[in-house]
Amino acid sequence: MNISIFGLGYVGCVSLGCLAQNGHNVIGVDVSGLKVDQINLGQSTIVEKDIDLIIAEQHKAGRIRATQDIHDAVLSSEISIVAVGTPSTERGHLNLDYIFKVAEDIAEALKLKNEFHVIAIRSTVVPGTCEEFAQVISDRTGKIQDIDFAVVDNPEFLREGTAVADYYNPPLTLIGSRCAEATDKMKMLYEQLPAEIIVTDVKVAEVMKYVNNTFHALKISFANEIGNICSAMGIDSHEVMDIFCKDRQLNISPYYLKPGFAYGGSCLPKDLKGLQTLAHDLYVQAPVIQGIDKSNDIQKRRAVNLLDKYYGKKIAVLGLSFKAGTDDLRNSPAVELVETLIGRGFDIAIYDRNIHTAQLTGKNKEYIERRIPHLSNLLVEDLDGLIDDSDVIVISNNEQQFLSALEKVYDKVIIDMVRIDVPSMKDNNTYIGINWHKPKSAVYESQREAHFNYS
Ligand SMILES: NC(=O)c1ccc[n+]([C@@H]2O[C@H](COP(=O)([O-])OP(=O)(O)OC[C@H]3O[C@@H](n4cnc5c(N)ncnc54)[C@H](O)[C@@H]3O)[C@@H](O)[C@H]2O)c1
Structure with missing residues (x-):
């Protein structure tokens, strides 16, 4: 397939090299002339294991190039992957300015294109962004979403340091799409990867990175607090967490991970209180553990x-x-x-x-x-x-x-x-x-409005 990638940073550069290695022709686009030049010299734009070699080989094979000519990139490809940065704003929202700048750029190019075009948002975005992105394109081109073009969400799960290995062995491939033609094209991009391809609602896909990364942060903080409490008592915290992780029925499992009502019973509240009090008595700060019952009260x-x-x-x-x-x-x-x-x-x-x-x-x-x-x-x-x-x-x-x-x-x-x-x-x-809605709930709409007003 012919693919264009907007943004040649960590995600864009790895996708560029790996998609080319899987046999696709890939054109990179970046506002940085330096990054465009690097790709055209067969060099990686990032420091990351194995990517230098992949970019050099694929450049030599003629499967990758880069440009700042957006028309060239869009008109020469059937899928545009968007991998521009989405940093935090001062207020903590994601800054989506780069995303919407790309929407405007792609819209200009699509005015000259008659074939169906897929835009895949690979960046981490707030739910509702794909819809907004598609609206920008419709408004500027008069084209009809899901007929002339489609915007799908396709979040990236790689970790820096093991990005190439993660690309080729992701936990899953997620496609948030409402358009069958776009879904089929997206599946073709990843059919060589061993991971399950999950097709879901666009907003479900958009929220997944938030959920995953927040859970990862929670896991790290929980393990650290357990470590701090255990260390204060001279207990080997690694032995504790190693044994903790061996329980695949209740601890490391889907069990207890369904949104619903508060916990209760004779054990969870009592033993949580016990650990909170122990941490307090040991003068160990453990805000994650200390906050659990407050969350339950809410x-x-x-x-x-x-x-x-x-x-x-x-x-x-x-x-x-x-x-x-x-x-x-x-x-x-x-x-x-x-x-x-x-x-x-x-x-x-x-x-x-x-x-x-x-x-x-x-x-x-x-x-x-x-x-x-x-x-x-x-x-x-x-x-x-x-x-x-x-x-x-x-x-x-x-x-x-x-x-x-x-x-x-x-x-x-x-x-x-x-x-x-x-x-x-x-x-x-x-x-x-109690905590699930039909997609367009009043609560969700007002949060989204707040985001788009203040980001
Ligand atoms: N870095 C990671 O490990 C990782 C993993 C998963 C997801 N993500 C998400 O992927 C997205 C990209 O992250 P990254 O680390 O690759 O960012 P990055 O900052 O390394 O790269 C972003 C690139 O986009 C370019 N850019 C900005 N505006 C542009 C425009 N209008 N047109 C073309 N290029 C433009 C920048 O010049 C830069 O090269 C973010 O949303 C991030 O949260 C990152």
Whole structure:
């Protein structure tokens, strides 16, 4: 394929060399004349293992060149990859000025082109950027998105220092696209790579780098804080983290990584508190660890806020224990939610088969009588009757019984804390997730507006 790459820094230079090595013809574009000259002399623009040799060989083979003539680059290629920088602004937003300058440049060139053209944003961008980029092109050329041209997101996952190795062995190839023709062309770019190609919504692809890199930063900071606490006690922190990483069921695994309601139960809050107190007593600062319960409190408040506007309605809470399949009410976020709502005068009834069974059999009796006597009176036995009788249904844990009971519900408000996915409510605006939205939520739009105004 014929490809142009805008931006010849770390990402652009590596893509240029590696795509050429995979047999494509690649034209680099950069505002820096020096970088353009370097490529045309067969030299790398960056210091990075193996890239010098690749650029030299591919230049010799005639598969790479560079130019500052944007028309030449766009008219000679079917895909333009955008790999310009997106540094932080003083306010912490990404500066997208270079991205939109490229949009304007490509638009000018596309005025002279009749064939379909794909623009792949490889830079890290804020969600909504591809849409904005496409709008710039439509406005300036009169061309129709997804017919005359398409803008897809194709984030880069390489790390400096191992960039070439990472390019050829990425964890996955991600394409955010709404246009089948563009998707097919993008897949052809990467078909030689061993990684799975995932095609997804454009905004999902755009947010992924933020999510990945934030998680990487969190992992490093968590390990450092554990190290600091262990060192203060003379414990070998590397031994601790090595063993930690051997647990692939709960620790290094997808487990606990689904957005939903707050954690609770008898172990997580207690042991977190224990470690926080230990760090405090050892005079070890551990802000990540110290902040975890604050984040959890925010999640509980978020649930209360979601319900606030249904004051005066009949509310059914399905699930009172901290997770499905248990009668354990200790530190259950659902108990806290119900208590807060009762305190505010809400009309509430609760269904929880496990608590009901526990009551009948005397299990957990002491806790129920001591801790939630006021909630016991709100427990009902008939789940279907409760659903029929309520205006608003809150699903607080993913007990599968709830799913079948809600199968035929179309006309209620459902507030789902765990994404149990009620099929009959799928396209209903009154099916509300605690932290998932349909793509164009009011919250998202206002954040995006703030970004584009202040970046
Ligand atoms: N460096 C990494 O390890 C890495 C990894 C993954 C993703 N990313 C992302 O990729 C993007 C690029 O990062 P980088 O490290 O390669 O940046 P970089 O600063 O090394 O290179 C950017 C290049 O873009 C050029 N440029 C700026 N405006 C231009 C324009 N209008 N037309 C043509 N060229 C232009 C600059 O001259 C520069 O050579 C960023 O969004 C970054 O966050 C970087």
